Amino acid sequence: MEWGFTRFSKKHFLHLSLGLLVGCWNIQSVVAQSAKDSIFMAQIVAEALNNGHSYKQLGALCKEVGPRLSGSDNAEKGVQWAQQMLSSYGFDSVYTQPVMVPRWERGTEDRVTLLSQNLSELYKYLSENDYNCETYNEAHPKPNPLGIYGLECPALGGSVGGSVLGPLVVVNSERELDSLGGLGQLLGRVVLLNRPFEKDFINTFAAYSSCVTQRVNGAPLCAKYGATGVLVRSMSHRCDLHAHTGVTHYQAGIDSIPIAAVATGVADLLDWLYRQQWEPAQIEMQLGCQTLPDRMSANSIAETRGREFPNKIIAFGGHFDSWDEGEGAHDDGAGCMHTFEALRLLKTLGYQPRHTLRCVWWINEENGLKGALKYAELCANEGQQHIAALESDRGGFVPRGFGLDSSLLALIKPYQPWLAAYGFGELTLGGGGADVGPLKRQDPSVGLVGFIPDSQRYFDVHHAETDVFENVNRRELELGAAAVACMIYLLDQTLD
């Protein structure tokens, strides 16, 4: 794309917006809105992009604290960092909300090994599959055969430790699993649950939802047929060499067996190996992970008191904990920064909210939800009334819009053209997320909102070592924060 030959719009975004409106929308609904709202939202967006704090604070969180697995020392270091950081902005109040959280720890010497002799066949497979796998996108562009033999297979969160050895069996569906299991062919085996993501879901969360059962319930599904260990294909569209961890559950009355994640590229290799049957491949799993007693942690909260209705609360937040792989940059450092920055933007612009605006960084969303449950419990005990609750937990990608409960959707819809002018005008029915769920179950009148960034790249990095600050784009993150701030502003203005 070259300037000098191409015509660009030279207009400022407000004018761009107008062009967009004329192009896409019935102008009447726009004219009906007051100029005040549109001007203030323009100020929010400009401040977020010109003087934003979300990116530098996410950098600090990722690089000075790092991953924040519930119950870990690092998570506690993070909670302290959060208090210090939030306190430096002079919000009306900044405090923690203590809560006990589970403590599961990865072993320091976890090892999953493929016992196979046919190195040359593996080489051949790898060389023939260059373009089928996105290994160009890797820091180490080609799978190292030594790395393949010593598979990088992190235990899934909650797995028991243990050492098992067994012949590999690969299944691509639950039906295949049940069929082999019924024939007694899983007895003493290590099973790879290899159902891939469906690629033609536009919303990648739908693809995740459709196959994550094999990760969450994989251990009992296999153990009931006598399997001794489980590997689970990573929850990702990408074919690469990064394993994606995540929570897994056991079932009372069924043996708890070791379960670990395997990168999609390695899963493809194991599948090929198994289908070729050119040798009986054996898998050895040695996992040292363990569950320790619960530990005290905390939600982190910052708020600006409401001028008109100080006792009515609009809560918005993300979860502060993360998995131990990567830095929890998109999941959910981004959501924490979106919501902190929304509070900062409104304060910096001198906005006096009608209701109390509360940014909440919930702890332990990934493997327990203890923070969100405690938050809802304390609010109920103290008789705090929430009128809306927004969650950002879909990464720091370019904003697309929001999912809203029906009552809020009707309320916000007239403002859609203004949101669309900034690229975040896709308003859909049904909002919320894991951490605001308990509030709603307690009081069905609370309106929930889910922030929706573009989903295409989320599962490239989700729960993997690649979920690091370097993979967050500054402008995308800043626009997301602006989107959340605009929504909080509109909720505050329109709700009673």
Add this chain to the structure above:
Amino acid sequence: MEWGFTRFSKKHFLHLSLGLLVGCWNIQSVVAQSAKDSIFMAQIVAEALNNGHSYKQLGALCKEVGPRLSGSDNAEKGVQWAQQMLSSYGFDSVYTQPVMVPRWERGTEDRVTLLSQNLSELYKYLSENDYNCETYNEAHPKPNPLGIYGLECPALGGSVGGSVLGPLVVVNSERELDSLGGLGQLLGRVVLLNRPFEKDFINTFAAYSSCVTQRVNGAPLCAKYGATGVLVRSMSHRCDLHAHTGVTHYQAGIDSIPIAAVATGVADLLDWLYRQQWEPAQIEMQLGCQTLPDRMSANSIAETRGREFPNKIIAFGGHFDSWDEGEGAHDDGAGCMHTFEALRLLKTLGYQPRHTLRCVWWINEENGLKGALKYAELCANEGQQHIAALESDRGGFVPRGFGLDSSLLALIKPYQPWLAAYGFGELTLGGGGADVGPLKRQDPSVGLVGFIPDSQRYFDVHHAETDVFENVNRRELELGAAAVACMIYLLDQTLD
């Protein structure tokens, strides 16, 4: 984001679409469309995501050919690769269209050096500015002071060669340039044109447009005041260490002086150095670049003949040439792949087009536009009638929509809800691009369309060594190809 606690839509994208429609759109306009169109567009999207060829062919282009600067041996290697690749798909016809293109070559030993002794001050500056610069995002996370002294400043495309040495002057606006120039303070100086991107344009192309003059016209702007050399701040929002090249022009009657790009992070450093005045910094530029005689190259074309109107053409394409930094992955390998893949998708799905569908990869968009001019000229000579022409030259990012001429906008608008269901429903007025411009100037009745992907990350990599395959996301590219294919389908169905 964790499954097990969060409710996801488990519906397929068609159902998702419907939810979106109910949420955002007047359902009447949808019902008015035939089911046939919606089903076929769903097939296009599914084929692009499940069995797409765009990503693997872009990988081949980037890694087997590489950069494709007009007139270079590599560009010619690329044209041959393109013929072979396109021919392998069995389109009705695949051919080249020879055209002479300019040949500008970078010197092999270009060098721009900062003559400065105060290493410790530089170190101090760098350590204090960690978070202000996105150097976390770099392969080499901290500026190497030796690298800074030997600045990585590639000549701008079209620059003359030469050796100059002069004191550094930094200006941040054209007004500042004219003011200093008027006072005679640029005589014998090397000027850094340091106007930054404005961050609060939502459309990043508007930011580009607003400051690219300093790159395109920087040499005569400075030379008329007696400057001996020019450095130009890279056209990017990012603060990093990658210089962005691009075309530059000279002006008759004004000395042609050497001009080179400088990375934003280095420009900030030079600016700081200059404002500090703790030492008179000198810049030495030694550029070996040169302009050689024009050379024969070619446009690459593949087409499927129309069933009803074989003599009416719908053209769609991107430019095949690129700058010599990086691999021309987003600019404009992505546009080439979007449009080739659109032709392939329609063919693979057995679609019999009413009009002739022609994919054109124009040569020499970056520094001459000779390919597009020749294409329009030959079409005029041969009496070929274009009814529409689409260009993709804004990168391989997630699709947002299209810019269309007013007549086409009216035609396509009824289908907007279906496009929106896939995330590419933003239809705006005013389409086209550099390469389809000559067609329109020749025949104002040709309807132009510009494909519009999300613009937030484009200028991170534009014309820089970072515009490589690794920075293209597979799903984003594939969805872009699906978007282009859907638009070509709709144009073919609705135009006469």
